[in-house]
Amino acid sequence: MKSADLRVPAVGPDSVPHQARLFELWEGAGGIAGFLGSVDHKQIGVRYIVTAFIFLVLGGLEALLMRLQLAGPDRSLLTPEQYNQLFSTHGMTMIFLYASPVLSGFSNYLWPLLLGSRDMAFPRLNAFGYWVYLASGIFLYVGFLTGNGANDGWFNYVPYASRPYNPGLNEDFYSLGMVFLGISTSVGAANFIVTAFRTRAPGMSIDRLPILVWGTLTASVANLIVVPAVSLAFLMLWMDRQFGTQFFNTAGGGQPLLWQHLFWIFGHPWVYAIVLPAMGMVSDGLPVFCRRPLVGYSLVAVSTVATMILGFGVWVHHMFATGLPGIGMSFFSAASIAITVPSAIGVFAWLATIRFGKPVITTAFLFFSSMIILFVIGGVSGFMTASVPVDWQLTDTYFVVAHLHYVLIGINLFPVVGAIYFWFPKMRGRMLDEKLGRWNFWTMFIGFNLAFLPMHLTGLMGMPRRVYTYAPDMGWNTLNLITTIGSFVFATGVLLLFVNILRSWSRGRPASDNPWDAPTLEWSVPSPPPPYNFAVIPTVASRHPLWEGRVPSAERSSISQGMLLDVGKETIGTTALDAQPDMILEMPEDSLAPVVLALGLAGVFTGLIMKAWVVTAISTALLAVALLWWLWPRRSLREREPADG
Amino acid sequence: MNSSTPLAYLDSAGERAHAIVPLTWYMLIVSILVCVIIAWVLLRALRSAQANGGDDETRAVPVQEGESGVHWIRNGLLFSAPPLLVALVWTMVTLAAVSGPPPHPALTLEVTGHQWWWEITYTSPQPDQSFTTANEIHIPVGERVLVKLHGGDVIHSFWVPKLTGKTDTIPGQTNLSWLEAQTAGVYGGPCTEYCGAQHAHMMVQVVAESPAEFEQWRQRQLQPATAAVDAATQRGAALVEYRCGLCHQIRGTSAGAHYGPDLSHLAGRRTLAAGLLPNNAGTLAAWIENAHGLKPGNLMPNQNLAADDLTDVIGYLELQQ
Numbered sequence: 001m002k003s004a005d006l007r008v009p010a011v012g013p014d015s016v017p018h019q020a021r022l023f024e025l026w027e028g029a030g031g032i033a034g035f036l037g038s039v040d041h042k043q044i045g046v047r048y049i050v051t052a053f054i055f056l057v058l059g060g061l062e063a064l065l066m067r068l069q070l071a072g073p074d075r076s077l078l079t080p081e082q083y084n085q086l087f088s089t090h091g092m093t094m095i096f097l098y099a100s101p102v103l104s105g106f107s108n109y110l111w112p113l114l115l116g117s118r119d120m121a122f123p124r125l126n127a128f129g130y131w132v133y134l135a136s137g138i139f140l141y142v143g144f145l146t147g148n149g150a151n152d153g154w155f156n157y158v159p160y161a162s163r164p165y166n167p168g169l170n171e172d173f174y175s176l177g178m179v180f181l182g183i184s185t186s187v188g189a190a191n192f193i194v195t196a197f198r199t200r201a202p203g204m205s206i207d208r209l210p211i212l213v214w215g216t217l218t219a220s221v222a223n224l225i226v227v228p229a230v231s232l233a234f235l236m237l238w239m240d241r242q243f244g245t246q247f248f249n250t251a252g253g254g255q256p257l258l259w260q261h262l263f264w265i266f267g268h269p270w271v272y273a274i275v276l277p278a279m280g281m282v283s284d285g286l287p288v289f290c291r292r293p294l295v296g297y298s299l300v301a302v303s304t305v306a307t308m309i310l311g312f313g314v315w316v317h318h319m320f321a322t323g324l325p326g327i328g329m330s331f332f333s334a335a336s337i338a339i340t341v342p343s344a345i346g347v348f349a350w351l352a353t354i355r356f357g358k359p360v361i362t363t364a365f366l367f368f369s370s371m372i373i374l375f376v377i378g379g380v381s382g383f384m385t386a387s388v389p390v391d392w393q394l395t396d397t398y399f400v401v402a403h404l405h406y407v408l409i410g411i412n413l414f415p416v417v418g419a420i421y422f423w424f425p426k427m428r429g430r431m432l433d434e435k436l437g438r439w440n441f442w443t444m445f446i447g448f449n450l451a452f453l454p455m456h457l458t459g460l461m462g463m464p465r466r467v468y469t470y471a472p473d474m475g476w477n478t479l480n481l482i483t484t485i486g487s488f489v490f491a492t493g494v495l496l497l498f499v500n501i502l503r504s505w506s507r508g509r510p511a512s513d514n515p516w517d518a519p520t521l522e523w524s525v526p527s528p529p530p531p532y533n534f535a536v537i538p539t540v541a542s543r544h545p546l547w548e549g550r551v552p553s554a555e556r557s558s559i560s561q562g563m564l565l566d567v568g569k570e571t572i573g574t575t576a577l578d579a580q581p582d583m584i585l586e587m588p589e590d591s592l593a594p595v596v597l598a599l600g601l602a603g604v605f606t607g608l609i610m611k612a613w614v615v616t617a618i619s620t621a622l623l624a625v626a627l628l629w630w631l632w633p634r635r636s637l638r639e640r641e642p643a644d645g
Numbered sequence: 646m647n648s649s650t651p652l653a654y655l656d657s658a659g660e661r662a663h664a665i666v667p668l669t670w671y672m673l674i675v676s677i678l679v680c681v682i683i684a685w686v687l688l689r690a691l692r693s694a695q696a697n698g699g700d701d702e703t704r705a706v707p708v709q710e711g712e713s714g715v716h717w718i719r720n721g722l723l724f725s726a727p728p729l730l731v732a733l734v735w736t737m738v739t740l741a742a743v744s745g746p747p748p749h750p751a752l753t754l755e756v757t758g759h760q761w762w763w764e765i766t767y768t769s770p771q772p773d774q775s776f777t778t779a780n781e782i783h784i785p786v787g788e789r790v791l792v793k794l795h796g797g798d799v800i801h802s803f804w805v806p807k808l809t810g811k812t813d814t815i816p817g818q819t820n821l822s823w824l825e826a827q828t829a830g831v832y833g834g835p836c837t838e839y840c841g842a843q844h845a846h847m848m849v850q851v852v853a854e855s856p857a858e859f860e861q862w863r864q865r866q867l868q869p870a871t872a873a874v875d876a877a878t879q880r881g882a883a884l885v886e887y888r889c890g891l892c893h894q895i896r897g898t899s900a901g902a903h904y905g906p907d908l909s910h911l912a913g914r915r916t917l918a919a920g921l922l923p924n925n926a927g928t929l930a931a932w933i934e935n936a937h938g939l940k941p942g943n944l945m946p947n948q949n950l951a952a953d954d955l956t957d958v959i960g961y962l963e964l965q966q
Contacts, residue, residue, distance in 0.1 A: 080842040080941050153839050159816060160799035160841055165760075250817030256800060257815065291695075291706045295714035321802055321811040321838075323794075323820030326744045330737055337733050341722060347683065348721035352714035355690035358706050361697040369687065376683045380676035383729075387736040389665045389743055390672055392810025393654045396802060396837040425700075434699035462652025462806045464837045467845035475650035515700040517708065551710045 009563040009572070009584060014535045021566045026118070026532040028590050037590040039123035040531055044130050045109025046427065051134055052102035056413075058141070059093035060491055062086045067451075071484040073472035083468035084151045085170070089144045091154030092174070096181060097137045099274040099412045104129070104188050106419055107216040107277060109427065111192070113522035113529060114210050116201025116538045118571035119587050121194040124594050124630065125187050131598030132184035136177055139605055143173025150174035153466060155267060155318075156237075158248040158259045163241045172609055175238040180605050182231035189220035189227070196220075197576040201521065203540035203557070204579045207298065210520055214301045215280025218308045219273035225312075230266035233259060242611075257322060264315035272311040275407065276304055278415040279346055279375075282368045285415075285422045286350055288518040289365035290357025293544060293551055296349040303345035310339040320391045329388050336386030343379055347372055363437030367418030370445055374410025378403060381456065396466075399459025405452045417444070417497055424501070425515050429527040430508030436500045444493030451486025454479045519544035519551075524559050536562035537572050540579075568636065586637045593630035600626055651833050654806035658832060658853075660789070660825040661809045664743045668735050675728045746821045751788035758794070758801030758814035758836065761843040761943060762906050762919040767863070776866045776896070779906030780919045782851045785859040786829050794820040799841065805834035805851050813838055826853030833920065842942030848920025866910055869897025871964045881961030884954055892945070895965065905945060913966045918943070926959050933958065 012018070028038045038044070066086050069078045078086065108126060112119050120126045143149050148169040152161045161171045196209070196217045209217075236247040237259070246252025248259050287294045294300060316324065316332035350372050359365065381403035385391045394400060417440075425431050458479045463470060470476055514523035523546055525533055538545065539562055542553035549556075563572055565584065573583040603619025606612075650656070655670070657663045696702040755766040766777045784790045794803050796816035803822055804811040812822040826832065836847035854862070873879040882898070889908065890900030896909040914924050918940055922928040933955065936945040950958060 080845070084842065157800055157838070160839070165799050165841065250796075256796075256817065289703060291703075291708045292711040296718045299715070299718055322813045322815060323818065326740055330740060333736055333740075334733055337729055337736070340725065340729055344721060344725055345718055348718040349714075351683070351686055351690060351721075352717035354687065355693070355717070356712040356714040357693075358709070358711075359691060359694045360703045360706050361691075361694050362699055362703060369691070372687060373680070373684050377680055380679050383732070384669070384672045384676060387668065387672060387732060387739075389736065389739045389810065390669050392812075393662075393665060393669065393806065395811060396839075431700060460653060460655060461650045462654060462835075464835045464844075466839040467835075469845050474652060511700075515704070517704040519708075547708050550708045 007584065009537075009565050009570075011562060012536070012564050014560045018564060018566055019530070019535050022532040022535060023530060025566065025569050026530070028531065033592065034590065036595045037127075037592045039119070039127045039588060039590055039594070041108050041112050041120045041123065041126055042427075042529065042531075042533075044126050045105050045107075047130055048101050048105025048108055048133070050105075051130075051137065052098050052105055055093050055097040055137060056102070056494075059090050059098060060494065062090040062093065064487060064491055066090065067484040067487045069468065070470070070480050072481065073470050073474075073477055075469060078468065080468045081151070084466075085144065085147075085149040087466060088150040088153050088156075088174075089140075092140065092150050094408065095154055095270075095274070096178070097133075097140070099408060100185065100270075101133055102416055103216065103219075103274060103277040103412070104133075106281070106416070106423070107192060107212065110423065110522060111195055111213065111216070112199070112533055113426075113525065114213060114520055115195070115199060116204060116521045116534060116540060117195070117199040118533050118537075118565075118569075119199075120191055121199050121585070122191045124588050124591050125191050127591075128594035128597055129184045129188040129191065131595050132187070132601060133181065135598050135602040136180035136184060136605075139180055139602065140173060140177035143170065143177065148173050155263055156259075158237065158240075158256050159250075161237060161259075162248060169609065172238060172241060175234040175241070176605050176609055178234045179231050179238075180601065182227050182234075183601065185223050185227050189223040192216055192220040193224070198573050198582075199571060199585065200574050200579045201534075201538045201540050202563075202572065202574055202579055202581045204574075206577055206579075207301075208540060208543045209301070210280070211283035211294065211297070211300055211304065212277060212280035214304045215277035215283075218304050219276050222269045222273050222308050222311070226266040226269045229262050230270075233262035233266070236262075257319075260319050260322065261315070264318045265312075268315040268318065269308065269311050271407065272308050275411040276308065278412045278419075280304070281415045281419045281422075282350060282371055283346065284520065285364060285418060286368040287353050287357065288422075288516050289362055289368070290353050290359050292353065292357040293519075293547075294349060295352040295356065296345070297543065299345050300349045303342040306342040307339060310335055310342065314339060314386075317386055317391065320388050321395055326388075333386055333388045337383065339386075340379065340383055343375075347376060347379075362421070363432070363434055363441055364418045364421035366438070366441045366445075367414050367421065370441070371410060371414040371418070374406055374414060374448075377453075378406030378410050381406065394459065396464055397459035398455050398463045398465055401465050402452050402455035402459060405455075409448060409452075414444075417441075420497070420501070422516070423522075424504070425511030426522055426527045426529070428505065428508070429511050430504050430506075431511050431515060432500050432504045432508060436496060436503070440493055440496040440500055442493075443496055444490055447486050447489030447491070447493050449486070451483045451490055454482050454486075458483070514546065517546075519547040521545055521559075534562075536560065536564055538562055588634075588637060591630070593626050597623060597626040597630065652806045652835070654810075657807050658826055658828055658830060659808035660827065661743050661823060662807055663827075664739055665810060668732075668739050671735065672732055675732070746791050746823050747789035747825075749789075750791035750823065752784065752790045754782065754790060754792050756782075756792050756794050756803060756814070756849075757797040758803065758840070758847075759797040760799060760841055761836070761847040761940070763803075763847070763849045764797065764906065765849075767866070774867065776909070777894070777907045778866060778909065778914075780849055780916065781914050782824075782849060783859055783862045784824055784826060784851060784853050785856040786826055786853050788825065788856070790824045792822040792824060794822060800838045801836045801840050801847065802838035803834065803849070804837045805832050805849070807832045808834075808851060811837050824851060826851070829853050829855060831915065835920075843940050846919055846921045846940055846943075848916070850915060850920060852915070862913075865913065865966070868910075870895050870909060871966065873961055874964065877957050878961045878964060880954075881957035881959070884950075884958050885961055888948065889958075908962070909965065911965050912963045926963055929962060930955055930959050 239245040246254045248254045313335040317336045539558040541555035541557040545557035569587040573585045600623035607616030757764040794814040796814045832851040834849040873882040892904040893908045
């Protein structure tokens with residue numbers, strides 16, 4: 001490389017003309033092209049969150065319909081086929097189209113702000129991930145709305161999912177849709193991993209990372225490892241269905257249990273992937289309202305990773321009734337009981353943070369702290385199902401339905417709503433209403449427990465899951481009615497959240513840069529943040545840059561003085577562990593390539609489902625063009641020599 | 646047997662289910678205690694709350710490093726470890742006790758899950774002592790019965806909550822379960838692996854009775870079909886052989902197909918359509934005429950018999966005690 005490329009970034013103070021220069025460089029174009037081409041992580045993050053919440057509403061409406069059907073015995077509001085598509089689509093929606101993308105949304109929005117960076121490592125890949133998520137979600141819902149929705153539950157066991165038993169397009173939509181969605185998850189995960197290791201502000205060594213970053217980083221590594229398993233499984237299923245391969249067909253030498261292994265080797269780690277980042281939100285948000293740092297930061301960070309590692313070794317606890325050998329099951333049983341330990345570390349850390357802090361009860365605090373008890377309830381019911389013989393009775397009953405909703409709503413939705421109350425002021429520059437927030441919290445909390453706590457008992461009384469109706473003489477009538485009432489109360493609570501957001505969107509009280517007096521970098525920038533995030537790249541000297549002086553720290557972080565990087569769209573690349581400045585990263589301009597590429601993919605999958613090979617061929621050509629356009633070398637993106645060299 | 650909650654397994658009725666109950670209670674009580682203790686600790690910790698409000702109230706409370714608090718994590722883990730270890734050891738002990746099939750079963754059944762009914766074959770080394778029935782298992786009280794599970798089409802799961810936990814029936818493999826009932830009674834068992842449209846109506850019933858009653862029932866099952874007694878039932882028999890015989894078997898007649906449940910001694914069974922309806926002449930007629938209205942999506946077509954044909958068919962089938 002020529003010596004002219006050697007450049008050490010200028011260091012200086014933040015100033016108004018400097019900000020204007022950055023604004024010029026970073027502000028995206030307006031209009032439809034600007035919207036479609038934006039690579040700003042904040043816009044992409046908000047889009048993820050909004051889209052995920054739309055899917056949450058859809059999944060919620062599906063649940064309410066099912067609860068009306070189950071409100072009493074022998075009701076005939078829904079036909080069996082309708083009910084079966086509803087519960088399958090509900091599961092698919094909540095797990096794949098809400099729970100994971102909403103966390104990607106928060107992490108997309110927050111990571112560069114938490115890390116002191118101006119964007120994610122791969123901004124165009126980030127945009128691509130979102131467009132693929134949106135397109136695959138629409139693809140899956142086109143199936144549902146045309147009566148071809150998934151109808152074999154979210155875990156989709158063969159042979160019921162195979163063609164002789166399921167001749168419609170239902171399972172083709174689900175298989176192809178999941179392969180499609182897997183692309184989004186994989187590129188998103190890769191982006192998070194590189195972002196975490198390469199774009200942290202100088203000085204933000206890994207022991208200074210917010211726990212949310214630990215959570216999403218751990219989940220992303222897991223996703224990269226396990227998503228291929230499920231994408232492969234769905235591809236094999238589609239090939240079995242359409243081209244006569246025999247992966248799962250016993251008559252052709254295939255194995256139905258192969259599906260279950262491939263699915264759960266993905267599915268169980270995935271459960272952790274959709275709770276660990278949310279637990280991170282609690283670990284970062286709760287201490288702010290306890291006015292002290294998190295108790296046991298290192299233990300909590302390590303336990304996050306340990307949970308995930310153990311989480312790779314528990315998938316068979318979904319398969320205890322499949323007739324596997326006892327010795328093998330004992331191992332998975334023991335691992336499933338042992339995973340309680342790292343999970344419990346978080347609980348004790350949060351409790352101690354409250355106990356040894358000075359809690360201020362806000363709506364966000366209520367959501368974060370109530371999550372502790374919901375987490376414990378979902379945890380202990382998981383502990384029960386971890387025991388093989390006990391699970392032989394509990395599995396596939398409503399006990400498991402109760403368990404998984406405590407896990408997913410308790411550890412994902414409650415922290416996410418808390419996170420909205422906590423970070424909405426940063427995203428929108430306005431406060432949400434605290435009084436309405438209290439109504440929001442208590443309606444959700446009471447409704448949720450009213451719906452799902454009695455469900456444990458329904459399960460202990462033997463009600464199987466996934467039944468579209470039940471006989472009146474089973475002793476389940478009252479419990480089911482209570483659950484239905486609770487589900488509507490809960491839905492009302494979620495509705496109050498939307499009311500609060502809509503009311504505060506333009507009329508909320510303006511928020512200062514740091515309304516909660518919180519310690520991390522995102523609160524050092526204006527609310528909402530400018531397109532370049534940080535006018536100067538901060539240098540971090542502790543875990544709590546904005547609390548220095550109040551909690552012990554040897555050195556002081558530098559927030560308003562740092563690398564200016566205002567000659568191009570640039571941010572700083574740092575070393576993986578210690579975050580020493582390493583190179584100047586040239587960030588790409590807005591680009592339509594990601595959305596075109598996603599459209600091309602949508603065309604490919606549409607062609608595949610219609611078996612219209614011409615459509616697939618044309619779309620593949622479009623893909624190739626978009627990829628070429630994306631990857632075409634640009635002088636402006638050429639990376640320079642090490643900044644400190 | 647508690648009739649108000651017929652599938653509640655904590656109120657077990659047989660050896661294999663009994664063995665699991667104490668462990669389940671142990672884990673349940675530990676779980677409830679953990680929830681109560683954590684909730685109590687959380688509520689006590691909240692007594693130190695400084696304020697109830699929003700951002701102004703939050704900012705008003707100064708930030709402090711505070712006590713380390715790590716000892717809570719240490720103590721919490723120390724308190725959690727013993728009950729976890731007990732659960733682990735108890736799990737392994739229980740697993741060893743109940744997982745394996747009984748070494749010398751009194752009876753061996755071959756049970757196959759179909760969409761949406763159960764095929765049950767009583768096997769014997771002597772072919773003339775074997776017979777097939779559907780949806781209703783009879784066992785002698787106090788005897789251990791080996792159940793070999795086969796997948797007929799898709800995956801189903803065999804479960805009799807008061808007698809045994811779940812074991813899946815999976816195509817291409819034979820899984821083992823076993824039953825033993827300590828008290829006489831009728832024990833229901835819904836299918837518990839989602840298997841399609843009528844997963845909700847796929848109930849097996851286990852009738853545990855005294856060895857003498859069981860032997861009587863078994864001898865009855867070994868008999869061929871009861872012959873028609875008059876002109877009407879003769880017409881009925883002909884219709885059954887001609888129409889029902891396309892899919893069903895009635896041993897001792899020319900109805901010998903195996904697509905649907907074996908109908909030999911149908912009238913002696915307690916329920917129809919895998920637990921959907923009580924079995925009597927009226928429900929049988931309703932089922933034959935309107936199987937799809939009663940169990941939408943099931944594989945038996947509505948028969949649309951003329952009224953007198955239907956009467957004759959029912960008359961014949963009701964003879965098959």
